[in-house]
Ligand SMILES: [Zn+2]
């Protein structure tokens with residue numbers, strides 16, 4: 425029998441990390457993404473032994489000690505491992521190291537990370553050339569990202585928590601708008617098994633990968649398999665896109681209210697290699713008596729697409 429997909433949401437850890445696990449029940453989530461610390465600050469408070477014990481107890485209470493890895497974290501938005509500034513890079517390395525240490529303590533298997541921005545020359549518009557080779561500045565940013573990740577790994581021998589490089593909308597000088605950026609970074613580090621990928625449906629669409637029809641979605645999935653492989657995908661973000669395909673706009677819409685199209689969600693949901701990968705909503709919350717009405721609605725729409733047509 426096929427197990428249902430691990431569909432869930434990014435939930436607030438206000439009041440303590442265990443509150444995010446508690447909120448996953450009314451939100452009807454089978455998976456969870458959290459910020460293990462304030463995502464807009466550089467330093468996080470270290471976790472106490474009591475917090476770690478309470479977290480593990482909450483997972484047991486939720487029945488999430490069944491061997492399926494349901495929880496991922498999202499690293500701070502301040503981190504830029506591809507920055508040309510040595511100081512920014514060293515702060516980023518320290519912040520990512522601390523994030524992976526927190527994940528390890530909590531038994532979280534992966535931290536989603538944006539691959540960073542090279543801050544050099546903006547690349548040419550490449551909606552029609554997503555397979556294009558990286559520009560000189562992109563290649564330099566990729567090399568710096570590789571060095572940064574090697575430094576993080578060297579400082580954390582034996583840590584199992586992986587860094588999950590996320591696809592981005594490719595705005596400005598950010599890396600990750602084309603799949604090849606992610607694979608070049610992952611293949612360039614000394615310990616590639618410590619890197620995974622996070623596929624974001626909104627970002628992929630806004631970057632210019634059209635997945636709105638079954639045919640175009642199948643082509644993009646083939647490209648993803650060819651360039652990155654699905655075995656290394658450790659997380660999915662399910663967001664619809666406010667911006668059009670190729671707009672490079674990072675604005676998340678509720679499922680079915682954006683430009684991704686049902687075919688996009690279906691293609692990712694039904695990939696059998698992703699059966700045990702947390703699939704996380706990062707859509708607006710708002711409304712509803714308990715604040716979870718939108719999550720329940722969006723998850724229900726995704727579950728309906730999961731059924732064979
Ligand atoms: Zn995302």
Ligand SMILES: [Zn+2]
Nearest residue numbers: 626627674675
């Ligand atoms: Zn986004």
